[in-house]
């Protein structure tokens with residue numbers, strides 16, 4: 001199957017039957033990623049009177065409650081409501097488009113004098129030279145499937161140099177996705193400098209901009225240009241578990 005889009009006067013084709021899922025599955029009682037001291041995801045069987053919401057236990061249907069912390073369990077997408085007191089700043093209100101042209105890049109965080117591992121602006125800039133896109137997907141190295149189960153809490157995970165937030169805002173990139181728990185340092189006295197710079201909050205807030213954290217981009221997916229579909233639950237909350245999916249974009253050149 002082939003579909004086409006035109007972005008900045010350039011036609012591209014993509015195959016809707018070939019999605020590249022860059023979200024992490026959420027399990028109950030199985031190894032899974034965790035950050036910011038979140039409890040593990042759990043699914044509880046709902047019991048009301050004689051009813052049991054588990055077919056395994058003899059019930060007619062599965063009917064379970066999910067215990068989940070969006071910022072701490074798996075892939076999630078957040079809006080500026082993460083750092084604002086405005087109760088209307090929810091992911092449901094802020095994210096109104098779901099398809100974007102995205103560039104996937106791969107970078108290695110660099111060890112700093114204080115021991116922190118930081119993705120540097122110069123490395124991101126070098127990879128985005130001459131590229132125009134609506135969304136940026138950052139894969140960090142090393143990229144092992146250990147990212148699917150890693151417990152980050154208290155480990156001071158890698159993060160982004162906060163100037164990257166300003167650079168992406170100036171470049172007009174609306175959506176930032178990365179495979180780390182946060183764009184900012186785990187403990188930073190509540191400064192969240194990269195979050196503030198990316199959203200230009202509070203002076204010139206980019207209300208439609210989002211940050212998606214804890215994605216996982218398998219090695220088989222090459223750096224390049226993709227159509228990105230971000231799917232969320234319509235939560236009136238600053239963040240939602242999410243499912244970002246990529247489709248490879250192939251430029252169509254006129255035949256002479």
Ligand SMILES: N[C@@H](CC(=O)c1ccccc1NC=O)C(=O)O
Nearest residue numbers: 036071182185186187188189190
């Ligand atoms: N670094 C912040 C904490 C923080 O960023 C945070 C805390 C709980 C849940 C998510 C957080 N940040 C996610 O990007 C601080 O030290 O206050």
